[in-house]
Amino acid sequence: MHSVGFMKVVGGSASVPLARGIAKEARAGFVDVAFEKHRGGFPDGERYVHVVLVQTTHPDPMIVEFLLLADAIRDAGAHRVTAVVPYFGYGRQDKRFLDGEPISAKTIAKHIAVDCDELLTMAIPANPEILKTFPLPTREVSGMPAIGRYLKSAKVDVLLAPDEGALRLAKEASAVADVPFDFLVKERIDSYTVKIEPKALAVKGKSVGIVDDVISTGGTIATAAQELRAQGARRVIAACVHGLFVGKAEANLKACDEVIATDTVLSPHTKVSVAPEFAAAIRALG
Numbered sequence: 001m002h003s004v005g006f007m008k009v010v011g012g013s014a015s016v017p018l019a020r021g022i023a024k025e026a027r028a029g030f031v032d033v034a035f036e037k038h039r040g041g042f043p044d045g046e047r048y049v050h051v052v053l054v055q056t057t058h059p060d061p062m063i064v065e066f067l068l069l070a071d072a073i074r075d076a077g078a079h080r081v082t083a084v085v086p087y088f089g090y091g092r093q094d095k096r097f098l099d100g101e102p103i104s105a106k107t108i109a110k111h112i113a114v115d116c117d118e119l120l121t122m123a124i125p126a127n128p129e130i131l132k133t134f135p136l137p138t139r140e141v142s143g144m145p146a147i148g149r150y151l152k153s154a155k156v157d158v159l160l161a162p163d164e165g166a167l168r169l170a171k172e173a174s175a176v177a178d179v180p181f182d183f184l185v186k187e188r189i190d191s192y193t194v195k196i197e198p199k200a201l202a203v204k205g206k207s208v209g210i211v212d213d214v215i216s217t218g219g220t221i222a223t224a225a226q227e228l229r230a231q232g233a234r235r236v237i238a239a240c241v242h243g244l245f246v247g248k249a250e251a252n253l254k255a256c257d258e259v260i261a262t263d264t265v266l267s268p269h270t271k272v273s274v275a276p277e278f279a280a281a282i283r284a285l286g
């Protein structure tokens, strides 16, 4: 049996604050990993424990760190290893875009499966159906309750999905924030440029929250925010699960009054923790 009393949470260096939060919420022990002091890695040799390894697999060195930690944890005798990958790097590569390419999301999952028994992740940017093809039991945990709570306290009047892909997220967050939602139709021109189809939105004089899974270059959010401003929105808050903020993101995001992200990826915009969501999902695993 895997009672909570025998559970330990290990945080990789991409996810230490979130891992601590999950340990607290799940009433499990937190294992400090001496990343530099112990050249061999993992200091805990306990046997027959359930270890929850929390590590965002982005940027790439964090994948290597994840695999080394998982191997060390298994080697130390852990009976059950649950991988919590808050932001799943390569999650957008859910098919062979060109002949001869790997399906990179699946490749990463295959390596996680070597030492882990199950996987929990959040807001996979690709079609969540990809998770069913992973070689270990995988569940997507929603970050929308956390985002919805924040947007409710920020008193937004309406939520907006900047594209159809984000619609399921905006719908879920709107139920928590108890406000209506709408969506835009986006066309991606290239990695940096997007175009939004004209659509009348009921946002005049309103405080609007834009909800997306990922902010990368900020191009999607900036285009949506400009559209909202043009239609008379009074205030625009951009909320995402994973804040990558690459390239000119900060300049692009000046189109918003506020930008918030969760702690799946740490940044100056991290204002919301998804520890309660992951802790609940871990409890539900049994």
Ligand code: R5P
Residues within 6 Å of the ligand: 125, 162, 163, 165, 166, 191, 192, 194, 212, 213, 214, 215, 216, 217, 218, 219, 220, 221
């Ligand atoms: C893809 O469509 C995702 O839902 C995001 O909208 C996208 O990844 C955001 O990227 P960027 O910030 O570069 O526009």
